[in-house]
């Protein structure tokens with residue numbers, strides 16, 4: 001077993017087991033965070049979650065509860081499995097042919113990996129925003145209205161028409177509500193019919209968040225949503241994420257530790273090899289990490 005105090009610079013030089021500042025093993029630390037207590041119910045409970053891509057074992061025995069209406073940051077060096085874990089939460093890994101998932105993920109106490117789960121419904125409840133803004137090459141308005149129209153939600157589309165009422169008016173309301181929710185309304189309210197590709201990168205990303213809000217999700221997964229943005233656009237996204245957590249459960253992957261420290265309520269630290277090494281209140285993780293490797297990672301000694 002390697003000593004945790006050795007200098008680790010390359011990922012493949014890192015030991016698979018390590019001791020903490022208190023001389024405990026990673027397993028003992030993990031025993032501690034499994035019992036991490038938070039107020040309110042868990043939105044997600046993952047238990048013994050493992051993911052393989054072919055023979056590559058990308059996530060190992062992940063057990064974690066994620067509280068609702070809060071921001072949970074997933075941090076860790078490149079390739080440690082953050083995006084893989086995020087994709088487990090709305091079964092996006094199902095779309096990757098080589099991926100195999102074992103273990104359990106419950107959403108509000110219901111197993112999402114059981115047979116018969118409606119994946120369209122699951123992904124409506126658990127929306128996702130990607131690293132690079134990817135608006136449709138359509139108008140700003142149509143970007144928002146597309147999902148609800150497609151799903152035939154009660155406030156728009158066919159159902160609304162059958163039920164009566166002014167479809168157009170409902171759609172206007174929905175577009176405004178989502179753009180306000182994504183802090184974009186003031187900037188685009190006079191050009192809703194312009195092509196979304198004419199917006200700046202930061203505006204496009206907020207439009208993608210507005211689009212995610214339009215199908216009325218409960219959870220928003222974000223995979224490095226600000227990594228392609230300048231500091232001002234990044235700060236708008238950060239403010240927005242904090243606001244969104246009042247109504248939604250947000251799980252965000254970020255490489256930016258200051259960002260995780262600024263915006264998240266709890267932080268999960270993954271380390272190379274796909275292990276979740278520490279999980280707890282963000283302040284505690286950044287001020288008093290239990291594991292030496294986590295401390296080394298957050299103080300920039302490796303990663």
Ligand SMILES: Nc1ncnc2c1ncn2[C@@H]1O[C@H](COP(=O)(O)OP(=O)(O)OP(=O)(O)O)[C@@H](O)[C@H]1O
Nearest residue numbers: 053058076077078079080081082083084085096098
């Ligand atoms: N579609 C895929 N096919 C095969 N292997 C994959 C796939 N996606 C991820 N992997 C592998 O799984 C491991 C974890 O990757 P993942 O993208 O989840 O890590 P990450 O922590 O999000 O990395 P980064 O911070 O660089 O985005 C890596 O070894 C990666 O090569």
